[in-house]
Amino acid sequence: MGAWTSLACDRGVSVAVDDSTLCIVFRGPHSDQYPAEATLWFERALEVVTGPELSLVILIEDCAESPDAVARRSYSNALSEFRAEIGAYAQVIVSEGLKGAAFRAICSTIFLLSRSNGNSKVFSDASDAARWIAESNSGRSTSPEALDAFIDDVRRA
Numbered sequence: 001m002g003a004w005t006s007l008a009c010d011r012g013v014s015v016a017v018d019d020s021t022l023c024i025v026f027r028g029p030h031s032d033q034y035p036a037e038a039t040l041w042f043e044r045a046l047e048v049v050t051g052p053e054l055s056l057v058i059l060i061e062d063c064a065e066s067p068d069a070v071a072r073r074s075y076s077n078a079l080s081e082f083r084a085e086i087g088a089y090a091q092v093i094v095s096e097g098l099k100g101a102a103f104r105a106i107c108s109t110i111f112l113l114s115r116s117n118g119n120s121k122v123f124s125d126a127s128d129a130a131r132w133i134a135e136s137n138s139g140r141s142t143s144p145e146a147l148d149a150f151i152d153d154v155r156r157a
Helices: 034-048 069-081 097-113 126-136 144-156
Strands: 005-009 013-017 021-026 054-061 086-094 120-123
Touching: 005 034, 013 034, 013 144, 021 034, 021 144, 034 054, 034 069, 054 126, 054 144, 086 097, 086 126, 097 120, 120 126, 126 144
Parallel strands: 021 054, 054 086, 086 120
Antiparallel strands: 005 013, 013 021
């Protein structure tokens, strides 16, 4: 871990990849271009990753705008297209109180109904997600601290 490549960065999103993890941070206004670009983010990440699987962290800040139904379907299609290449997938919803709990419950239910193979999990904290992904990547030497620092860098980008 250490060097990473920025794939997108604007007011609404930061996307970066290191040697094992694609990190997407939604933090502001949602652009209609993001769903179409998601496929390109995955393709580029797979070119950079040096191992057998790509780990995925999608972090949604409390201030992020929610995409419409068409955009959500596009993201779902992109995720499905690359699912075979994705090892651990952490969805981090950084929102407090009832709103955050409700969003995390909905995401967990979606993972359950999609019959995920157990490598997808929803979190409220990026550090917990980093620890879980590091533990899930048994063939990698990524430490939870290094992964947490990478996620934090992408959040600040």
